[in-house]
Amino acid sequence: MRVFLFLFMCLVSLLSIAQGLDTLKSTSPDTSLNSKIVKPDPKIRYKALSISIPYKKVRDEGHSPLTHRGPSIQLATFNERWRSKKGVTRSITKFEMVLGIGLIRTNKNKVSSITQASTLYMDINYQYMRPIKKLFNGKGEWFLGALVTNTFDGRYYTFLPNNSFGYEFSNVINPATEFTYKFSFGKIDRNYQIGFKLNTALLAHVVRPNFIGMEPAETYMDENIKPLAILTNGNKIVLPNRFFRINTEIYLDRFKKSNNDKFRFYYGWGLHVTRLPSSNPLYVATHTIGFVRMLYSKKEKIKKIN
Amino acid sequence: MKKLLFFLLLSITGLIISSCEKLFIEPDPKNTPKECFESMWKRIDEKYSFLEYKHINWDSVKAVYQSQVHDDMNDVELFRVLDSMLYTLKDGHVNLIAPFNISRNWEWYLGSPQNFNYSVLERNYLGDNYYITGPFKNQIFLYNTKRIGYFHYSSFSDNFSDYHLDFILSRFSTTEGLIIDLRDNGGGITNNVFKLLNRFVKEKTLVGRCYEKNGKGHSDFGIAYEMYGEPSKDEKGNTSIQYLTKPIVILTNRSCYSACNMFAGFMSVLPNVKIVGDKTGGGGGLPTSYQLPNGWVYRFSSTYTALPNGFNIENGVPPTIKQDMNPINVANGIDDILEKALQQF
Numbered sequence: 177m178r179v180f181l182f183l184f185m186c187l188v189s190l191l192s193i194a195q196g197l198d199t200l201k202s203t204s205p206d207t208s209l210n211s212k213i214v215k216p217d218p219k220i221r222y223k224a225l226s227i228s229i230p231y232k233k234v235r236d237e238g239h240s241p242l243t244h245r246g247p248s249i250q251l252a253t254f255n256e257r258w259r260s261k262k263g264v265t266r267s268i269t270k271f272e273m274v275l276g277i278g279l280i281r282t283n284k285n286k287v288s289s290i291t292q293a294s295t296l297y298m299d300i301n302y303q304y305m306r307p308i309k310k311l312f313n314g315k316g317e318w319f320l321g322a323l324v325t326n327t328f329d330g331r332y333y334t335f336l337p338n339n340s341f342g343y344e345f346s347n348v349i350n351p352a353t354e355f356t357y358k359f360s361f362g363k364i365d366r367n368y369q370i371g372f373k374l375n376t377a378l379l380a381h382v383v384r385p386n387f388i389g390m391e392p393a394e395t396y397m398d399e400n401i402k403p404l405a406i407l408t409n410g411n412k413i414v415l416p417n418r419f420f421r422i423n424t425e426i427y428l429d430r431f432k433k434s435n436n437d438k439f440r441f442y443y444g445w446g447l448h449v450t451r452l453p454s455s456n457p458l459y460v461a462t463h464t465i466g467f468v469r470m471l472y473s474k475k476e477k478i479k480k481i482n
Numbered sequence: 483m484k485k486l487l488f489f490l491l492l493s494i495t496g497l498i499i500s501s502c503e504k505l506f507i508e509p510d511p512k513n514t515p516k517e518c519f520e521s522m523w524k525r526i527d528e529k530y531s532f533l534e535y536k537h538i539n540w541d542s543v544k545a546v547y548q549s550q551v552h553d554d555m556n557d558v559e560l561f562r563v564l565d566s567m568l569y570t571l572k573d574g575h576v577n578l579i580a581p582f583n584i585s586r587n588w589e590w591y592l593g594s595p596q597n598f599n600y601s602v603l604e605r606n607y608l609g610d611n612y613y614i615t616g617p618f619k620n621q622i623f624l625y626n627t628k629r630i631g632y633f634h635y636s637s638f639s640d641n642f643s644d645y646h647l648d649f650i651l652s653r654f655s656t657t658e659g660l661i662i663d664l665r666d667n668g669g670g671i672t673n674n675v676f677k678l679l680n681r682f683v684k685e686k687t688l689v690g691r692c693y694e695k696n697g698k699g700h701s702d703f704g705i706a707y708e709m710y711g712e713p714s715k716d717e718k719g720n721t722s723i724q725y726l727t728k729p730i731v732i733l734t735n736r737s738c739y740s741a742c743n744m745f746a747g748f749m750s751v752l753p754n755v756k757i758v759g760d761k762t763g764g765g766g767g768l769p770t771s772y773q774l775p776n777g778w779v780y781r782f783s784s785t786y787t788a789l790p791n792g793f794n795i796e797n798g799v800p801p802t803i804k805q806d807m808n809p810i811n812v813a814n815g816i817d818d819i820l821e822k823a824l825q826q827f
Contacts, residue, residue, distance in 0.1 A: 235507055240773035241521060242510050282777055286513055288557060289581050289777030335779055336771040337579070420506075449506050454696065459507045 228466020237456035248278025616646035639670030669740025689748035
């Protein structure tokens, strides 16, 4: 059953990733059966690279009653695609990959023996948003949508002799919303946009072992299925009462008027709590500041359709 | 004005949400001796796997040691109290690790004769032409015209390859029996247990069951993980070189602990295997570790292992033939346990 659940959620994740990868491809413009020259809606895309510094507070009660905290380095890349029809934006899709490493440690003022752990996490996210309403005479906009996140969050507690490796693997469906507002300052040759994003977990598939020690499943399983057994041990599909996660982000974009490339500065905050009945709880709070360089591309093709 | 209010509202919402972090993440427990004592006592109460098996009244233990803890004691004094409390568990997998000391209960072997003297073994039995194949010191003994294979494996932490085992078992293919000397093997990596075991099983064989402590009650264990020995195969899918039908004698003493104890227990399931020497030291639980509010680390057993007949190997695997080493014989260069083993062929 565990293996089935795991494979099913992997399939869902793969489908979402495939959909994300699809945004990297070009699609055919809206065609007409009439033999005439049509001007399809332009394809607008942002390709982005991001560097940020998350400050994490982690309390994994499977390993320690103490909060370990510290900075990480996070690199991300995403591809954002705007679909429009007759000049009106219909949807925005975003495919994002994130990789972060860091070091967390106990507060030296509170313990007589400082301990530390290294962290490694990877996210593959796919987001779909639709504009719902224009605000403030068209300068502001409200979006609603959903985000599918596939996350591996691992920690290596070097000070624990037997159960030093802690990890959680999750596939999560998150409703999401975003508000934006564009503005400019008189003669300055730049446009600006501020935005606020929020998403929260609705349904999660979680793999979190109970970390009682060297897992019997890991120790004694047949070598051929051991990797799968390790991944599926502690496998659950849960609601927010068991897996709660909320992420918010406030950002400021600066556009070049000439080519619409963006430079984004953002502050993000996230809280994540996993409370499975079979394992000790995990609490993670993250404060992030980061920069994103977003390269704008707009292609307009004139095609003769027969 | 409307815009300003809107974004002000959003910002305030963001701040309120981010401040609720403290509602979800409780502050760290206080770094006081009393908190440390309470934290350790509770964790052991809920997670340690042998309180019931060893008939330990953990509430009584608390009553005895709690009164010795007060908030103005120093680290060394606190360590002594916690060490004494953990000592009552009589478990070699239980340790308290502070920057200045590591507590342990090594009664399981210190209270018994050592029953092993490597110098006697090397000078009077192995000679100067024994092979060192990976971690295995091996030799072929001639005893009453019989050729007996012998290897000593000193730690399951020492990894070995299939080549090492293939070489040794090929070398012993013409012998009439095998002695596996595990004396003073303090355990190590459990994967090595199965890697070695698989060379001695004819077919997939149930050798034991492991039970995981998964609830707060002293007898709350999950379903059994069944453990099997299975003939190992090489890269081409062919069965690796094995040692199956001839008699095997395993030499043990009280310093044979943890993974070594498991190996001895699992091998005892096989019909052609005898154990000669002293009872193994025990250590049938897989250890887990945790932290105290002051940053110190402690570990303890969180599972138990039983043989297919239900025998719990936490306190050791008894020998088929009990044999101690006589100190006078040792002085004369005689290894009584090895001599007894040779007599079995």
